[in-house]
Amino acid sequence: MKYLIEGGNRLSGSIPVSGSKNAVLPILAATIITGKKTILHNCPDISDVRCTIDILRHLGYGVERQNDTLIVDSTCEGTPQVPPELMRKLRSSIIFLGAFINRFGSAKISYPGGCELGKRPIDIHLAVLSEMGVQIQEDAQHILCDAPRLKGGEYRLSFPSVGATENVMIASLIADCPVTVKNPAKEPEIVELQNFLNAAGANILGAGTDTIQIIPQKTFHDCEYTVCSDRIEAATYMFSAAATGSVLTLTNAPLRDLNRITATLEEMGVYIITKRPDTLTVIPPKRLKPLNLIATMPHPGFPTDAQAILMASLLKADGTSMIVENIFENRYNHVSEFLKMGAEISVSGNTATIRGVNHLQGTTVYAKDLRAGAALVIAALSARGTTVIHDVHHISRGYENMIGKLQAVGAKARIVSDTEPNTMEFRQILPNETTFHSLTQ
Numbered sequence: 001m002k003y004l005i006e007g008g009n010r011l012s013g014s015i016p017v018s019g020s021k022n023a024v025l026p027i028l029a030a031t032i033i034t035g036k037k038t039i040l041h042n043c044p045d046i047s048d049v050r051c052t053i054d055i056l057r058h059l060g061y062g063v064e065r066q067n068d069t070l071i072v073d074s075t076c077e078g079t080p081q082v083p084p085e086l087m088r089k090l091r092s093s094i095i096f097l098g099a100f101i102n103r104f105g106s107a108k109i110s111y112p113g114g115c116e117l118g119k120r121p122i123d124i125h126l127a128v129l130s131e132m133g134v135q136i137q138e139d140a141q142h143i144l145c146d147a148p149r150l151k152g153g154e155y156r157l158s159f160p161s162v163g164a165t166e167n168v169m170i171a172s173l174i175a176d177c178p179v180t181v182k183n184p185a186k187e188p189e190i191v192e193l194q195n196f197l198n199a200a201g202a203n204i205l206g207a208g209t210d211t212i213q214i215i216p217q218k219t220f221h222d223c224e225y226t227v228c229s230d231r232i233e234a235a236t237y238m239f240s241a242a243a244t245g246s247v248l249t250l251t252n253a254p255l256r257d258l259n260r261i262t263a264t265l266e267e268m269g270v271y272i273i274t275k276r277p278d279t280l281t282v283i284p285p286k287r288l289k290p291l292n293l294i295a296t297m298p299h300p301g302f303p304t305d306a307q308a309i310l311m312a313s314l315l316k317a318d319g320t321s322m323i324v325e326n327i328f329e330n331r332y333n334h335v336s337e338f339l340k341m342g343a344e345i346s347v348s349g350n351t352a353t354i355r356g357v358n359h360l361q362g363t364t365v366y367a368k369d370l371r372a373g374a375a376l377v378i379a380a381l382s383a384r385g386t387t388v389i390h391d392v393h394h395i396s397r398g399y400e401n402m403i404g405k406l407q408a409v410g411a412k413a414r415i416v417s418d419t420e421p422n423t424m425e426f427r428q429i430l431p432n433e434t435t436f437h438s439l440t441q
């Protein structure tokens with residue numbers, strides 16, 4: 001699959017934000033500890049969710065989709081093993097580790113996959129679980145865990161890792177006394193996991209702060225939960241509006257989780273009008289102001305997941321901006337592709353300097369990871385001529401119907417198969433048509 005995008009025209013109208021990828025993935029893994037039925041609303045139809053459903057079904061659990069609702073039935077026993085080919089499909093498969101320890105007292109998994117953003121080790125996950133009493137054996141392919149008993153008490157993460165915090169929260173529910181987690185991740189997705197687990201019968205406090213307390217809980221009940229909207233998807237369309245000089249409204253937007261994005265856009269001269277509870281309108285200036293220095297940091301700092309899409313909107317800003325990437329060591333995959341489009345960027349270590357240019361030119365580029373791909377879409381929308389974006393399967397991991405949503409606000413964009421010619425013969429994507437295959441079958 002590839003995307004063809006003809007840039008240069010203004011977008012206008014309204015885009016609905018889908019459910020949060022990074023919230024729903026750990027919640028889906030956590031459903032297995034309940035041994036009950038879970039109804040989850042606002043679940044995006046993206047390939048990472050489809051892979052997680054494949055894992056749940058492989059484990060023996062029932063999963064049904066009805067529009068944006070997923071019904072997970074984990075009443076049967078299941079099995080604590082995920083085959084390597086499923087594990088490798090996404091990074092968040094690692095959250096099944098905590099879920100298996102909770103449900104089975106043991107786990108056998110291989111190393112997770114996900115975007116190539118550097119080393120992405122799991123040492124912090126394993127260090128805390130090991131301190132809690134989990135016996136861990138690792139070889140080149142597998143991690144074997146045995147947890148006859150989990151010791152409660154106070155544990156400190158050496159870095160506020162999102163995944164490690166989620167694993168520890170889920171595993172800790174079977175500890176022999178309350179668990180206190182110090183220096184946890186404070187991302188909104190951590191709060192979502194707490195709220196979901198509490199809705200199913202757990203008693204967890206403090207998610208979103210510097211200390212999380214987990215009261216052990218072994219029995220749960222059926223539950224119904226609505227997943228929050230995706231703050232990074234919302235940010236992507238906010239930066240798209242800024243980069244193309246377009247007035248765009250977002251509905252179903254997670255306003256509370258967008259403060260850092262909104263503040264950054266305001267610094268760039270963009271007006272954001274919010275209408276509670278979940279609607280905002282982005283009104284950009286004629287030309288965006290550059291940012292002196294912006295650094296990615298754990299929440300509530302500027303999110304690393306929005307670094308590439310921010311950079312895409314700074315490519316034509318009125319001056320020079322500097323970005324420092326502090327979370328992942330290999331997260332400038334988009335830079336080489338922006339350069340092909342005429343951007344002026346230099347990277348030294350983890351610092352990127354972006355000199356705003358007057359024009360970007362459409363050309364052939366490659367999506368090398370999820371957010372790098374989304375950033376290329378933004379650059380393409382603001383470029384002259386047609387951009388061909390290859391390897392868009394990375395984008396489908398985290399964006400529901402991105403091309404359809406952009407078409408609905410006037411973007412000239414198409415999804416075509418790799419073998420089709422790069423012509424912009426325009427055709428509206430119908431709702432729920434996310435891939436070329438689904439268009440043709």
Ligand code: UD1
Pocket residue numbers: 021022023025091092118119120121122123124125126159160161162163164185189304305327328329
């Ligand atoms: C999650 C998000 C991802 C986001 C990231 C940071 C999901 C599915 N993914 O990823 O989109 O970019 O948070 O906000 O929710 N680290 C270690 N050892 C560990 C764990 C992490 O060194 O055991 C390092 C990582 O290599 C990385 C940094 O810590 O450099 C942050 O990783 P972490 O917060 O764990 O991110 P993920 O949970 O993988």
